Amino acid sequence: MAYFTILLFFVYTFCLGFTASSFVKNSDNFLERNLMRIGYGLSLLPFLAVVLNLVGVPADWRILLAVSIAYPIYFIIRNFSKFDISSFAKISLTKTNLSILVMLLIFLATFYIYGTGAFKYPYLEDDDSWGHAEGVKYIAVEKNVFSDATKHVRYVNPYPPTYDLLMGILHQTNDSVYWTLKFFNALVVSLSIIFFYFFVKEFSGSRNKALFAAFALASIPAFLSHFIWALALSVPLFFVVFYATEMIKHDWRWFIVAGLSMFTVLTSSPTHSTYFGLFFVLYLLTKMGLERKFLAWDAAAGALGLALSFLIWWLPMLLRHGFERTIQGLGFRIGYIKEYGLGTALRGTGDRIYTFKDFF
Numbered sequence: 001m002a003y004f005t006i007l008l009f010f011v012y013t014f015c016l017g018f019t020a021s022s023f024v025k026n027s028d029n030f031l032e033r034n035l036m037r038i039g040y041g042l043s044l045l046p047f048l049a050v051v052l053n054l055v056g057v058p059a060d061w062r063i064l065l066a067v068s069i070a071y072p073i074y075f076i077i078r079n080f081s082k083f084d085i086s087s088f089a090k091i092s093l094t095k096t097n098l099s100i101l102v103m104l105l106i107f108l109a110t111f112y113i114y115g116t117g118a119f120k121y122p123y124l125e126d127d128d129s130w131g132h133a134e135g136v137k138y139i140a141v142e143k144n145v146f147s148d149a150t151k152h153v154r155y156v157n158p159y160p161p162t163y164d165l166l167m168g169i170l171h172q173t174n175d176s177v178y179w180t181l182k183f184f185n186a187l188v189v190s191l192s193i194i195f196f197y198f199f200v201k202e203f204s205g206s207r208n209k210a211l212f213a214a215f216a217l218a219s220i221p222a223f224l225s226h227f228i229w230a231l232a233l234s235v236p237l238f239f240v241v242f243y244a245t246e247m248i249k250h251d252w253r254w255f256i257v258a259g260l261s262m263f264t265v266l267t268s269s270p271t272h273s274t275y276f277g278l279f280f281v282l283y284l285l286t287k288m289g290l291e292r293k294f295l296a297w298d299a300a301a302g303a304l305g306l307a308l309s310f311l312i313w314w315l316p317m318l319l320r321h322g323f324e325r326t327i328q329g330l331g332f333r334i335g336y337i338k339e340y341g342l343g344t345a346l347r348g349t350g351d352r353i354y355t356f357k358d359f360f
Contacts, residue, residue: 013039015041015068023256043241046264049169051312059144061173139156161267188232202247230272231272234269241280259301262302266305
């Protein structure tokens with residue numbers, strides 16, 4: 001069943017990405033256009049599952065598969081007479097395609113390192129991975145992140161659930177939570193190379209800079225490492241969102257793709273959701289300063305992502321648990337918030353609260 005789960009992962013992500021980008025002007029490059037669709041779909045799969053749960057529909061893999069492939073099947077049927085399979089043979093080895101192929105080799109090398117390393121020992125790494133394993137197993141069985149029973153699950157509710165939700169969906173079609181976490185954590189981390197390459201290419205306008213940047217990212221020993229935690233999903237999607245935002249200059253409707261992709265970033269980790277928000281605001285302000293104009297559609301993308309995350313996840317959590325329990329569920333300690341302020345009320349890696357003096 002492992003191969004079936006891998007196949008389903010790419011079917012979910014590509015088909016959802018195809019659907020989400022079907023109404024915008026995509027890249028003219030075949031490889032870029034289709035590889036980035038995996039990124040949009042990766043961000044939309046947890047989003048779709050949360051929306052289904054919110055209206056009382058279980059996040060069952062068969063339902064998600066049906067929704068994922070619905071539009072692509074409709075598109076194929078509608079355009080079947082225009083479909084020309086010989087067009088795939090016309091992909092030429094241009095400098096751009098050669099650069100992409102080299103980048104894909106970097107991706108494969110990264111995936112080999114992360115994947116083989118993760119399976120060198122028969123256990124999960126640290127307490128985060130065991131906590132996520134509990135959430136993944138719960139979601140695989142119960143298929144609902146809004147259940148009252150989730151109060152006993154560390155990384156599901158009110159903690160933002162999209163990492164465990166993604167892994168829980170994938171775990172439904174194989175019998176090993178251990179394999180699911182190790183394999184797909186390594187795969188999603190490695191996909192960062194692809195998403196980052198295309199973002200830098202669009203951002204800088206240079207395939208050479210993009211290739212160097214992808215190599216540099218892959219060369220950082222500590223980049224997400226092999227640890228199984230929600231950052232493995234949120235950080236790769238940073239690049240997906242920024243790529244979609246950069247594409248707004250070609251077609252203003254890309255703000256919808258960027259905003260939809262932003263939902264999962266903002267509901268995967270409380271800390272890195274905050275970091276992403278800061279990154280996005282700084283990026284937007286800097287870009288406006290350089291171009292000396294207000295970028296309405298870029299701002300609209302941020303507003304859409306924030307609104308979706310608040311209405312679909314954070315507001316239901318506040319209504320269900322109240323402000324204090326929601327904050328506690330994210331890892332904050334109310335007593336320390338009162339004494340030191342919100343920014344220093346997180347438990348640190350040294351198993352104590354970080355205060356002002358730890359940073360300065």
